[in-house]
Amino acid sequence: MEEGLVWRFVMALVYVFPAYVANGAPVVAVRLIGTTHPLDFGRKFFDGRRLLGDGKTVEGLVSALSAGILTGVLLWLASPNSFSSVMEPVVLSVGAVLGDVAGSFLKRRAGIERGAPVPVLDQLGFLVTALLLCWAVFGIPRWVDPVTLLLVIAFTGVLHLATNAGAYLLNLKDRWY
Ligand code: CTP
Ligand code: MG
Numbered sequence: 001m002e003e004g005l006v007w008r009f010v011m012a013l014v015y016v017f018p019a020y021v022a023n024g025a026p027v028v029a030v031r032l033i034g035t036t037h038p039l040d041f042g043r044k045f046f047d048g049r050r051l052l053g054d055g056k057t058v059e060g061l062v063s064a065l066s067a068g069i070l071t072g073v074l075l076w077l078a079s080p081n082s083f084s085s086v087m088e089p090v091v092l093s094v095g096a097v098l099g100d101v102a103g104s105f106l107k108r109r110a111g112i113e114r115g116a117p118v119p120v121l122d123q124l125g126f127l128v129t130a131l132l133l134c135w136a137v138f139g140i141p142r143w144v145d146p147v148t149l150l151l152v153i154a155f156t157g158v159l160h161l162a163t164n165a166g167a168y169l170l171n172l173k174d175r176w177y
Pocket of ligand 1: 054
């Protein structure tokens with residue numbers, strides 16, 4: 001790899017890290033907390049299917065936002081130049097949560113049961129939503145170019161599958177994907 005590319009990839013990983021934490025935190029938090037309350041409060045949409053389903057909980061949402069924002073603020077303190085302001089990692093965390101919830105909404109509308117896999121959407125929906133929301137608010141960051149972006153997307157897909165498999169082996173999840 002050319003040095004500029006390595007550096008941009010590292011900058012990209014620092015940038016997206018709060019979104020990763022926001023996406024992963026609920027799996028751990030829900031196991032630690034035990035009792036959970038569905039984010040849609042069990043309500044159904046016009047199509048008679050659940051609005052979001054039991055895979056999206058209030059506890060999961062709160063843990064995602066708390067962990068993502070805390071990580072983002074710490075990263076910003078450690079490396080302020082990685083973000084245009086402390087609000088940027090906050091918006092990334094919010095975007096990751098919105099993307100995750102929107103993904104479940106779309107899955108339920110398509111009649112796909114909670115936890116059933118939709119490749120690409122499951123692994124990358126949170127990231128794409130977080131990036132688009134963040135870029136709409138703060139502009140496109142310095143590290144972005146087509147190759148680095150593609151690398152980050154590929155890396156995220158592999159990391160998502162690997163961490164989910166790890167969570168399954170640790171008994172945090174019922175399914176390996
Ligand atoms: N989770 C949660 N609240 C959230 C997001 C996730 O409680 N807002 C927890 C749930 O226990 C969920 C797990 O994290 O089962 C994994 O999340 P995800 O894969 O997004 O949910 P699925 O169960 O696969 O449900 P869906 O089909 O709606 O994506
Ligand atoms: Mg899932």
